[in-house]
Amino acid sequence: MENRQQSEENNKVNGHVEEALPSLLFRVKLENGKQVLAHLAGKLRIHHIKILPGDKVLVETTPYDENRGRIVYRMK
Template identity: 55%
Template sequence: MEKSKDKEVYAFGIVTEALPNTLFRVELETNNKMIIAYLAGKMRLHRIRVLVGDKVKVVIDNYGEKGRIVQRL
């Protein structure tokens, strides 16, 4: 099973709520849908802080309910 970065779907959103265990509720800009997103490993490693109101870049999983925050803008 190969995972290709070419197939990843990126979206931009705004963090609306900070949840426990580095989970965040993010409102997507494209369709105003709310998803639950977690921090990517490199963001945890470098201790990049994400606060409510921050604009973030999210990789959406195939099922559309969860995402991974990969960049804070």
């Protein structure tokens, strides 16, 4: 039940990757103009999904730290 509440609190926003950083971190510019530091979600990491600068992605942010996020989907 707690997991469901946590996922409802997370905001999902489209963005595009501007820069790939070490340790699977990416600098992503969101649709609303903000820039966040995002890491790969576990499923993307397990399935070896490659993220490159210029890719469109779906980023999940939390209300606790709006400058960080998690990449949960890569658009085709």
